[in-house]
Amino acid sequence: MKTDAIVIKEVDNVATALRDIQPGEEATVGMGETVKRVRIQGAIPYGHKFAVYDIVRGEDVLKYGEVIGRATENIPIGTHAHIQNIESLRGRGDLTSGGH
Amino acid sequence: MGFKGYRRPDGRVGTRNDVGILSTVVCANEVADAISSQVRGTACFMHQQGCCQTPVDIRRVNDTLSGLGRNPNLAAVLLVSLGCESTAVEEVARRIGDTGKRVETVVIQETGGAARSIAEGVLAAQGMVQEASRWERVSCGIDELVLGLKCGSSDTTSGLAPNPALGIASDRVVEGGGTSILGEVTEFIGAEHLLARHAENPKIGQQILDLVKRMEERAKSVGADIRGGQPTGGNIKGGLTTIEEKSLGAIAKAGTAPVRAVYEYGVAPSVKGLVVMDSPGREPEILTGLAAAGCNVIAFTTGRGAPQGFPFVPVVKITGNRRTWEKLRDHMDLDVSAVMEGAETLPEAGHRIFQEILEVASGKLTKAEISGYTKAMDIYMVGPVI
Structure with missing residues (x-):
């Protein structure tokens, strides 16, 4: 079925919008073979991400099953997840050794 | 199969x-x-x-x-x-x-x-x-495939549909005993530690990190910092938040198989499975490098529509951008934009790519072969012309 957003790997805690989604909409999110419904809290532009679980401040943000950054504040489910609440981990000494 | x-x-x-x-x-x-x-x-x-x-x-x-x-x-x-x-x-x-x-x-x-x-x-x-002309085709296993991976002229759709779908197809090739070669070291930057984590052992992981460092040094040697301003303003506007996310979208085409070896440009792998080859991202040089390494088929994902193939290795063009599929029909072989519309799952798209790779390997012509859009090739050089 057609969905409004996609989760790349099932462990991911963010989805990517496949169309502009309006506040208050219940978005359908494709997660592999299953579909989850998420109430959207703010406008999500096409190609942008939103939380599909409550993400707490300091928690890793996962896409592609990998860490793409860290939450700088709580990101409740359905909320826009972008540069205002995610920071890059690039350049952190404990992550550039490649052995963790 | x-x-x-x-x-x-x-x-x-x-x-x-x-x-x-x-x-x-x-x-x-x-x-x-x-x-x-x-x-x-x-x-x-x-x-x-x-x-x-x-x-x-x-x-x-x-x-x-x-x-x-x-x-x-x-x-x-x-x-x-x-x-x-x-x-x-x-x-x-x-x-x-x-x-x-x-x-x-x-x-x-x-x-x-x-x-x-x-x-x-x-x-x-x-x-x-x-x-x-006297040669005849015979039945061969997946283990005889040497698949080259490439993405070019990328856009928002690349990391969401064609790259992860190609990753699934690449995993199928590796599971079948075949070889898959990932180049484009420039596009590891920001995700190299994650790729290194997929290395079969720490030594190979370190080789991946060294390869990325060398590529960065090459850029720096002419006074440029390729990592500055990443992700770009346009990337952020398009929804990409961090450099990790951008590079992950690029390396998603390598799937989840462990990296078994790291090779210099154009060197034929002596092991099967997923391997990394030093190469830049530009089409003429990487396609030549993959062909020199012995690739017998190349899968090439594109967002905005990269046109070229290679003279004697079929290059399968895959796009997740519906507009590119419709406007560049003479260059595109496979449309996975249904994933972007939520109408197809990634495993389904990955399966279609895998099937297309097998059909092309068996003789189905690609658009680049039919059009002969293969002339502007080159070899990756590290020094000056003197």
């Missing part, structure tokens, strides 16, 4: 049965092109190198031309040489001949100019094509 290919004397399997017309130096390109244009069944490889270069780069030209000539997609090879170039033409001919295939050389300065060399080359190539 498998495909039908040409089993060569050295045991490797070709998916095409072309006679290669390889120019050994930039100065011989015109003659090589003229010979190839007059003989059906040939594929011409031209480039800008082979003379007035540092020994490091001349060695690379020798290695790359040898690798191209050894590629199992070529049944026989005609080398077209000027005569005074730095390329070690006899060595290249010997290394290609070691595979058991027929190799001949036309030397323009010895034959006496372009016109005579073209005539002599056409006669030689005709004989080779006739001989090659």
